[in-house]
Amino acid sequence: MDGSQGQVRQGISGASDVEFAAEVRQWLAENLNGEYAALRGLGGPGREHEAFEERLAWDRHLAASGWTCLGWPEEHGGRAATLDQQLIFHEEYAKADAPARVSHVGEELLGPTLIAFGTEEQKKRFLPGINTVSELWCQGYSEPGAGSDLANVSTTARLDDEGWVINGQKIWTSLAHVADWCFVLTRTEPGSKRHAGLSYLLVPMDQPGVTVRPINQLTGTSEFNEVFFEDARTEADLVVGEPGDGWRIAMGTLTFERGVSTLGQQVGFARELDGIEEIAQRNGSAADPILSDRLARARIGLSVMRAHALRTLATVDAGTGGGEASVSKLLWANWHRGLGELAMDVLGANSLTYEEELTNLQRLYLFTRADTIYGGSNEVQRNIISERVLGLPREARP
Template sequence: MDFAYPPEAESFRDEVRTWMSGHLTDGYRALGASSEFGTGDWPVRLAWEREMGQGGWIGLSWPKEFGGRAATVMEELVFAEEYARCGGPTRAGTFGEGLLGPTLIHFGTDAQKDRFLPPILKGEQIWCQGFSEPGAGSDLAGLTTRAHLDGDEWIIDGQKVWTSQAHLSEWIFVLARTDPDKPKHKGISFFLVPLDQAGVDVRPLRDMAGGQHFCEVFFDGARTSEDLIVGSPGDGWAIAMATLGFERGTAFIGQLVRFGNEMDRLIGLARDRGLLASPVIRQRVADLKIGFELMRYGLYRTVTSVLRHGRPGPEASIGKLQWSQWHQQLGELAIEMLGPAGLIPDTTGPVHDVQHGFVFSRAGTIYAGSSQVQRNIIAERVLGLPKEPSA
């Protein structure tokens, strides 16, 4: 099996490296690759987003007629790999670029495209996603947020939760029920809603790692213009499924690079503390290294599906289940290696990095589809087993 990139992809890699070396300064690199960010570093993160926009690195895969570069899947993979390798920080504009932008390109009106796509490409407008609710997570179609038309405005009432960076965003794309009498998948609509208004209350949630990346968002008579519904009333579920399908899996190669860096840090920690003399520690490190290599080959399998079909297949759930559990095992071993020092919170330096990685890894088996959901997908859509009985 040949894992080499074609010459044109390597040429693109040189372009990425050259631009990054001239623009990714230490101030931007210091932002880090975790989601542990808040209001303190937000101005710098926004500046980096605008820098990316000016360089033409936002909307790589968007069609050229909408301001993108029409990058191939291979080019997207190369960019994700090099971005992680050079220490590129967590992006502020992920939801606008990766989810809303493609949604508007496929389903939005001309006016919506003209209004929202250019500022996303320039890194000047930040979006968040309003899908999950306290009673509608894995069963997203069970959402209860409602919207009704009042003159030339939609009025929205309800609550969203686990809304990443809502307290730092300007707009939110929201799923709300517009026809409660229809089956739950049929009466949902997709709205574009400004956050800076009296009818919206955003409350950050402090996670166990100490960050406030997630939020609750309460809508109490929130308003948005009549023309800021995407598609027609009732089209929201199909549009939302398309929105989630625009993630082509290319970002996972960047994640693999970051996992590789964590693996190297773990081995360095074991070596510095003389722990590799222990056969038990050596075996656990070796098991993690084997797991990492299995993830790498699994990623290539996902890439093959993307190259053939334009998106990951259901087999990608195997990778999600694998890496989320692997990352937790790595964090557990790293904390054990620190000994008593691992139990004392540290705010900076290598000990903090290990502690934060361990605590944040606990969420890996929940977000982006819990392990239970992934196992159901693998059982039903990969292995062809009967569906789990409904409660």
């Protein structure tokens, strides 16, 4: 990848990557002020409840200033940013401690999926709302019996004279309670099994047949939800790809999920580690040789993650990727869960007490227990690597 090799490449409006980085930094410095200044550092996993409406207004401010959907083609409202420049934006955004985005699912997952697989009518209908952050999306994949084993989806959809009729339940649906639309993986061929017979539908959330129920988490928050579909409806032409081709479309979405924003995520990880190291110096735990070694290993692991993420994005951009995305998920999920454990050990006895609410590090520890499960569990990622990359025999299935 050009950016990781220290080269400068021409990009948006003829500006070099160095100039583009300066433009991003300047804009963030000028705009993360006034009414938006208090949003610094707010939101993110386990903290999506923080200043949601204010962060939504910030997202729309970004959109009005041309800072959303950077990598999209210009004809779809994007800026056709190079991969390097998308990385630059996400890293500078994280370094500025800008608030967590509320439009991630639409911009980073569904938008690229529609650009790659959607009809022209679907692109015209939905991409503008994602670009301007006037419509929010959620992802309807996991079910009580189809979490890590996504191919076990049982939510059904049948086509009648008026469109698709959907019945079933989705779970762990992030931000479903604020979403306008959901892209839902459904079984549309009765009697089909596993990857066959699935379809990828776009379903409006504001209708009588959709019920959203929050799930209370260890952190005391409830950004995840159960979603129940009871004769819910969507239009006949709101299937992405062909009916029965949903598995291929769903896997395409998962590829986009592990895109350039992961580099910004790692800047956030580095900030968390910085804070833990500062506490270790203040309370004397850094003098403990075991904790000191773990802090050093965490710093090294962060560097390894960044190097692998850059390599992964380069192979995906070139169309030569294999199992790098699964390796990347294993790396960051296990590292981040370990960071939460390290934070508690550095805090010592203070990690067990709090007054009115959890501290950020306590929330970090509790939420990262889920890191190795959501977005594809460790076991599933290892199966992907062993079966699809190494060519080992498939795991026995009932």
